[in-house]
Amino acid sequence: MEVRIAATTDLPSGKMIGSENSGKEILLANLNGKYYAIGDICTHAGCKLSEGTLNGEKVRCPCHGSTFDIRTGKVLRGPAENPEPSFNLRIEGDQIFVSL
Ligand code: FES
Structure with a gap:
């Protein structure tokens, strides 16, 4: 399933935002x-x-x-041991879509 998560204008370079979609908490970064x-x-x-x-x-x-x-969800430094899930994105015009 693919859902619109944000507009590229919401997210300047070096910024991140959190959003909730279909029960999943997603961190999106530029x-x-x-x-x-x-x-x-x-x-x-x-x-x-x-x-x-x-x-x-x-x-x-x-x-x-x-x-x-x-970029990958990999742990670079603990105490966390398990990676974060990573989601595929698609950009269309100024809209960002995520595959859940
Ligand atoms: S380091 Fe994230 S909850 Fe402990």
């Missing part, structure tokens, strides 16, 4: 003009990554500092 989406709920203890910080490709959880790669 990294140098490319868009990426991973799960927004930290796999450590459930904090929202969208309330953390984005530094290049690294998104840092506000609670205990786990760091994930926004």
